[in-house]
Amino acid sequence: MTRRLAGIALALLLLATIAAPFLAPHHPGERFPDHLDAPPTPIRIVDANGTWRRPFFYPMRIANRLERRFDEDRASPMPLAWFDGGRLVREAAGREPFLLLGADLSGRDVFARLIYGARMSLGIAVTAIIGAVSAGLLVGGLAGARGGPVESALMRLMDVLAVLPALYVVVVLRATLPLVLDASAIAALIAAILAAIGAPWIARGVRAIVSVERTADYAEAARALGASPWRILVVHLLPATRGFVVRQATLLLPVFVLSEATLSFVGLGLPDWVPSWGTSLREAADVTAIAAFPWILSPAIALFVVTLLVNLALGDRASDPSIS
Amino acid sequence: MLAYLVRRLLTTILLVVAVSSAAFIITRLGAGHAIVIELGLRLDQKEIQRRMHELKLDQPILSQWGSWLAGLTRLDLGTSVYYNSPVAPIVGDRARNTALLATIAFLTALLIGIPPAFVVASRPGSIAARVIRATSLFMLSLPSFVTSLALVMFAARTGWLPAGGLTSSVAGMTFSERAIDVIWHLPLPVLALALPLAATFERLQTQALADALAQPSVRAARARGIPARRIVWRHAGRLAIKSVAGVGGLAFGALLSGSFAVEAVTAWPGLGRLTIEALRYRDLYLVAGCAAAGTTVLALGLLVADLVIAWSDPRVRDDLAGNRVEVPA
Numbered sequence: 001m002t003r004r005l006a007g008i009a010l011a012l013l014l015l016a017t018i019a020a021p022f023l024a025p026h027h028p029g030e031r032f033p034d035h036l037d038a039p040p041t042p043i044r045i046v047d048a049n050g051t052w053r054r055p056f057f058y059p060m061r062i063a064n065r066l067e068r069r070f071d072e073d074r075a076s077p078m079p080l081a082w083f084d085g086g087r088l089v090r091e092a093a094g095r096e097p098f099l100l101l102g103a104d105l106s107g108r109d110v111f112a113r114l115i116y117g118a119r120m121s122l123g124i125a126v127t128a129i130i131g132a133v134s135a136g137l138l139v140g141g142l143a144g145a146r147g148g149p150v151e152s153a154l155m156r157l158m159d160v161l162a163v164l165p166a167l168y169v170v171v172v173l174r175a176t177l178p179l180v181l182d183a184s185a186i187a188a189l190i191a192a193i194l195a196a197i198g199a200p201w202i203a204r205g206v207r208a209i210v211s212v213e214r215t216a217d218y219a220e221a222a223r224a225l226g227a228s229p230w231r232i233l234v235v236h237l238l239p240a241t242r243g244f245v246v247r248q249a250t251l252l253l254p255v256f257v258l259s260e261a262t263l264s265f266v267g268l269g270l271p272d273w274v275p276s277w278g279t280s281l282r283e284a285a286d287v288t289a290i291a292a293f294p295w296i297l298s299p300a301i302a303l304f305v306v307t308l309l310v311n312l313a314l315g316d317r318a319s320d321p322s323i324s
Numbered sequence: 325m326l327a328y329l330v331r332r333l334l335t336t337i338l339l340v341v342a343v344s345s346a347a348f349i350i351t352r353l354g355a356g357h358a359i360v361i362e363l364g365l366r367l368d369q370k371e372i373q374r375r376m377h378e379l380k381l382d383q384p385i386l387s388q389w390g391s392w393l394a395g396l397t398r399l400d401l402g403t404s405v406y407y408n409s410p411v412a413p414i415v416g417d418r419a420r421n422t423a424l425l426a427t428i429a430f431l432t433a434l435l436i437g438i439p440p441a442f443v444v445a446s447r448p449g450s451i452a453a454r455v456i457r458a459t460s461l462f463m464l465s466l467p468s469f470v471t472s473l474a475l476v477m478f479a480a481r482t483g484w485l486p487a488g489g490l491t492s493s494v495a496g497m498t499f500s501e502r503a504i505d506v507i508w509h510l511p512l513p514v515l516a517l518a519l520p521l522a523a524t525f526e527r528l529q530t531q532a533l534a535d536a537l538a539q540p541s542v543r544a545a546r547a548r549g550i551p552a553r554r555i556v557w558r559h560a561g562r563l564a565i566k567s568v569a570g571v572g573g574l575a576f577g578a579l580l581s582g583s584f585a586v587e588a589v590t591a592w593p594g595l596g597r598l599t600i601e602a603l604r605y606r607d608l609y610l611v612a613g614c615a616a617a618g619t620t621v622l623a624l625g626l627l628v629a630d631l632v633i634a635w636s637d638p639r640v641r642d643d644l645a646g647n648r649v650e651v652p653a
Binding site: 160163164165167168171172173175258261265267285288290291297301303307308311 | 577
């Protein structure tokens with residue numbers, strides 16, 4: 001039950017990234033100059049006088065510009081505008097901004113950047129997973145079906161690649177490729193590098209399964225009926241790897257999302273102005289900023305939630321240390 | 325056993341040479357070089373040529389790689405342009421810091437992760453067991469990157485622990501003061517690294533104990549009236565060693581990957597930070613040196629894990645002893 005719920009939540013999360021422009025109250029690049037490092041704004045239903053009202057919020061007004069200290073303006077409750085201008089919920093036009101998770105150093109909406117960042121971070125991860133699965137199926141399938149020296153050469157290579165610490169490989173590859181590109185090229189490049197890192201893990205398992213299935217009666221029967229080696233591999237043998245591939249692909253999701261975040265955190269990933277969980281966390285590299293404005297760590301919580309959902313969805317099999 | 329050791333050492337050396345060579349060639353092929361940053365405003369073609377020649381960077385890539393390999397045999401890793409000093413001591417220093425962090429994190433993970441597994445195995449379904457299972461699933465989902473950020477926030481807000489670094493870099497400390505200072509800086513990065521690994525160990529160990537308890541010999545023992553708890557504890561040591569050592573090598577790779585993120589967040593002066601610096605400045609010899617040192621640390625971790633398996637399991641030990649014929653003369 002828990003596993004199914006977690007799987008559904010994960011799927012919903014991925015779908016929600018498509019609806020980012022609807023869910024986010026503001027454009028991720030919009031700056032609110034009077035709200036640099038403003039704290040989160042809670043949604044309220046009871047006002048200062050104790051009377052119940054429709055959901056509203058108290059705007060944050062700067063109390064001390066030097067210390068970036070804010071006070072709630074209890075005197076002027078602001079109504080929330082639902083389904084206004086194609087957004088789910090935001091402040092009424094021309095009023096003080098509604099910053100659910102506060103603002104960052106440049107006065108941008110942390111919540112909006114979190115949602116748009118999910119688009120970039122999860123998008124890169126899912127693209128990379130598709131790449132890793134395709135490459136892994138190809139290499140593992142060929143090695144398993146062909147056997148012989150091709151198999152041992154390919155698998156030795158995969159073993160060596162799999163044993164290397166993934167993050168180091170990602171960083172070295174990324175750093176030696178052109179650093180200054182436009183954002184979509186960088187995103188594609190990161191996805192490609194991650195796919196290359198993930199492929200050996202898929203390939204090793206696929207090879208093991210295919211080389212066992214190859215000797216099974218049904219494969220032999222297909223061969224006797226005159227099926228070509230490719231047909232046997234694609235139609236008969238690879239479907240046997242489905243369970244393994246789905247599990248492994250799910251396990252790769254948090255690994256890839258984390259890799260992108262770490263890469264962007266150390267300044268080798270996406271440029272600062274592109275919202276992603278990694279770029280949003282860059283401000284957290286400053287210890288005093290973490291201490292004073294902890295809400296900039298929201299993307300870190302998102303990383304935790306994704307990892308937790310994957311672990312819950314996979315149940316006890318999630319502890320497989322073969323990938324981390 | 326000796327033959328096995330020799331063979332393993334040979335593959336280790338091969339791995340180190342292959343990986344660092346790959347890093348060398350990839351970085352060499354990539355654009356840009358540190359001397360452009362070093363020369364800065366004095367940037368003119370003649371000066372670049374002179375410095376390139378001095379650092380043997382104007383040679384073709386293969387001969388450059390060859391002379392680097394020749395240096396490697398003498399443990400001479402070339403000169404870092406950025407630090408303007410030999411690479412080997414810098415890299416050695418940083419590798420030691422990373423190895424220190426990884427080793428202590430590994431031991432901490434064992435300490436936190438293994439004992440709860442016995443509770444789960446001896447009283448499955450009890451409240452304690454459920455709490456442990458839920459906690460370990462929670463910790464398993466805390467990537468080191470996330471935990472280190474959270475711990476830095478905690479340290480910075482409470483001031484109970486230093487928020488980063490290896491030392492407080494105060495001059496004139498005695499050795500014992502320095503040691504205490506380092507120990508004070510350890511909990512934060514160590515915990516960030518150890519928690520997910522401890523959860524992995526708990527899950528593996530619980531599984532190993534459950535498998536062991538399902539064996540006929542155990543059923544026989546239980547039939548004679550020996551309580552499950554005592555059986556669990558009797559199998560304890562050896563099973564713990566086997567289940568952990570079985571993934572020890574992989575865990576070590578994961579630790580290095582994790583320490584990369586932790587070093588970046590907590591400013592721990594290890595290999596990860598040095599690698600980023602080296603790559604950012606396109607410091608060719610430093611990159612290759614980092615790769616060599618990192619692979620050495622990793623390979624030693626793998627070797628130790630395999631030796632522990634061999635030592636703990638007589639069957640593997642005998643296999644190894646009989647393997648002498650396979651070693652090339």
